[in-house]
Amino acid sequence: MTLHEYDVVIVGAGGAGMRAALESSQRARTAVISKLYPTRSHTGAAQGGIAAALSNVEDDNAEWHTFDTVKGGDYLVDQDAAEILCTEAPQAVLDLENMGLPFNRTEDGHVDQRRFGGHTRNHGEAAVRRACYSADRTGHMILQTLYQQCIKQEVEFFNEFYVLELVLDKDPQAAGDDETVSVAGVVAYELATGEIHTFRAKSVLFATGGAGKVFKTTSNAHTLTGDGMAIAFNAGLPLEDMEFFQFHPTGLAGLGILLSEAARGEGGILRNSEGERFMERYAPTIKDLAPRDMVARAMANEVREGRGCGPHKDYVLLDLTHLEPAHIDAKLPDITEFARTYLGVEPYTEPVPVYPTAHYAMGGIPTTVHGEVLRNNTSKVNGLYAAGECACVSVHGANRLGTNSLLDLNVFGRRAGIAAAEHALATAEAAPLDESAAAPLIERVEKLRSTVGSSGSESIAALRKALQETMDRNAQVFRDEASLTTAQEVIADLQKRYADIAIHDRGQRYNTDLLEAMELGFLLELSAVVVLGALNRKESRGGHYREDFPTRDDENFMQHTMVYGEKDGLRLDYKPVVVTRYQPMERKY
């Protein structure tokens, strides 16, 4: 056991974590802990772009962007936060450019911009070119650029360290509103050695990314197991709006690998088995560029009504064949290569089989606009911050617009990094944390190692597969009371069986078997939260669609879901939505 002390500890080295680290490390002694090498983070998989009303190619402004974000999020967006996101967007993009990010350019040398779903001119008149991009590897370039700046600033990394526990100085639910609950640090597991490390810090910032592996079909990496969300939840903190998961329309059929919406931004068209451009029926004005939840449902509906393609009629087609091959190569090189590599389809001449894939968690750890984590609707945890996909500010509401997440990482990663460092500087001493803090984790790890291979025990892979399959079947694009109840029962059963898992690897070094067991525990906890929120939200809004309650119900449900973990199970609560200037309207495109 090793004890480290820092002013600020950042957990996660994706876009949000590194953007925060660049701010924090300039101001205070900062460590970044990441289970992956920074450049392996899934921000690198992001393709299409980052939104900002730069007006480089046509007239645009932050207010239009804010409106689109609120409407796209089906009015569950906190409007004060959305306004910050969109107002600070141009500077966030210019900062990245100044750091060296190689954006695609206009002929006169400015950052080029393209269309993306749900981003419009003047409150919905027509699609607007707002997404700044670097071919179809914008996320890769953001991740690389931030990492390069971290090298320049000599940011201190602990790579391949898995944070598994968060330590607070008292139980955040037992503490009264007038009491202060402070962060003390985190406990981590070093992959290379199996050693447990405790990090005591004045500020801790979670930037651990998404939880797509709750589902079977997903665009998310194997490592996106929602660790940060589950760790916060286990420490007694609530999770917000977890039932809102975005299913991206165009995953490669059967595989889930993403083909960016940029494919449609550049002119791609979705067609059913009759060759019909079916989005004309669902969103007459902006058609294929309607927000993702609408397009995903339209696709699932086409398949359900028998107009799917292929031998099992279980997907639709993304048609790029009318685009010039040179244009495809310049703007969409990577995703067209995915189609070639993984499905053997040539997008120049053949349409690509696609189906919705679990993509993005709109919900997460509730925070203020400075990234401060909340322990209920109003009280903050002293010194604890979150940013990026693991956080819920909430700027995405019930459905995130494409290109708004990379923006979120940069705007709120920056804000949280500054806030965490300033808090640390203003704090004389971190809450006490000694070796005993590591004891529960050491015990858990030892128990797992010693139950190795005992007969009759459960396999991690089998439980994970059962979980992911039930989530795909029962809690995906279409949900109802019966399907969600089934999912709830299956998860409860899997949780019981999880208590009896066995791992094969007894070793200390590079024991990824052990860590997969930990990650499965996180997935199970989060799935239960997702399903509880979905069961209780008896309406349809954004990414959450209930067939038994197909319309939005602002009277009862225009509020955020808050789920707390308690000794005898999960507790549900709600939090008001911040509305500043946009009253809810029906969402038509």
Added chain:
Amino acid sequence: MTATADATTPAGEVPSFEVTLRIRRMNPEGTSDHAAGEEYWEEFKIQAHATDRVLDALHKVKWDLDGSLAFRRSCAHGVCGSDAMRINARNRLACKTLLKDLNPAKPILIEPIKGLPVEKDLIVDMEPFFASYREIMPFLMTDGPAPERERLQTPAERERFEDTTKCIMCAACTSACPVFWTDGQFFGPQAIVGAHRFIFDSRDEGQWDRLEILNDKAGVWKCRTAFNCTEACPRGIEVTKAISEVKKALNTGEI
């Protein structure tokens, strides 16, 4: 040892075929049959489908047959750079290599990439590789104050270094380089790719500092133009071309 795992796909789905994997293994703590640090081959048989990649096959082994098998992976579609390994004696990403393209009639050989210390099974110590990258000052260097808006750059100027921006730091190139295998001092191709990305960026003003580093004894002149790196690169980067552009800049004093 030979073990088998069953296909997990429901009947009536895509037809499956049997594949044998021969994996180069090493457990630093030893196993019941092998001493600590001993390297050995182990065979596994699995059922695979037409769209399965080598990574899927490795997962089948790990998840169904032997949980102690160690390898890195994350994105599973060729963008994070975690899983470069030697597959049938060629450096490739496991997640980008389809089994059906490998002649499944023969055992598929899987080994860790060469030239970096093996830590466990297919996991190598990447630190020397990242250290070389850090050496070449891989960040934009400019003089004067930051501009108020973006620095201008034409599409043609961007095109000049576009190819080398694609690098995902998988080390397939560096660990395919015969010079790197034998000469511990050589930066390796990836570091030169990383330097190229900035040297030819019209916005950068640190070119000559970087070129000087590459002119050093551990630098570009060690390259013998074996072309292994270009063949190995899963991103299709013309690594050898980038290296020769750097050499040319050093020879002519022009960028």
